[in-house]
Amino acid sequence: MEFMLSEKCRRLLVHDNYKFYKHHNTEEGLKWRCVERKCLANIYTDENATIMLKTDLNHNHERDTNVKRQVIFNSVKRKATAELAKRLQKLIRKEISSAPSGYAEKFNVKDIECIRKSISRARRSIFPHLPQSITNVHAALASTDIKTHQEDKLLQIIDEEKNFVCFSTTSNLKYL
Numbered sequence: 001m002e003f004m005l006s007e008k009c010r011r012l013l014v015h016d017n018y019k020f021y022k023h024h025n026t027e028e029g030l031k032w033r034c035v036e037r038k039c040l041a042n043i044y045t046d047e048n049a050t051i052m053l054k055t056d057l058n059h060n061h062e063r064d065t066n067v068k069r070q071v072i073f074n075s076v077k078r079k080a081t082a083e084l085a086k087r088l089q090k091l092i093r094k095e096i097s098s099a100p101s102g103y104a105e106k107f108n109v110k111d112i113e114c115i116r117k118s119i120s121r122a123r124r125s126i127f128p129h130l131p132q133s134i135t136n137v138h139a140a141l142a143s144t145d146i147k148t149h150q151e152d153k154l155l156q157i158i159d160e161e162k163n164f165v166c167f168s169t170t171s172n173l174k175y176l
């Protein structure tokens, strides 16, 4: 049995390049339905999804030729956005080299560039936008609860009129 994670991190069952999502528990086992909305193809597995019990594989559409690419893409994307400090090229190379056999064969330089671009975009969306004005900066600082790794308050004063902010921890101030 083969599985992959969807872009939204849902676990999908992959069979013959078709993807299935977990539908519900039935008396006959766990029912998985094809991800294509109007397709009625389904697979029943045992409750741990280790064996297939029954299948209806009459898909009304073509199989997805990109499934293997998506598997690698989604796992790189997940890691790249979770581990922001890691270099993207490194992550992609590692993911491709540790992919199950047959998954990475069809990757070429263009594919890798395409993954890299799309993941850089995903990474950028995690970071806040660069402020456009001083008012932006004040607003951003005021709405962020900035703390040290010891959970001390780090931003002490924001004065929008005089235009200054003061970073310090309460314990540091006590020493003064």
Ligand SMILES: [Zn+2]
Pocket: 018, 034, 035, 036, 039, 040, 041, 058, 059, 060, 061
């Ligand atoms: Zn289908």
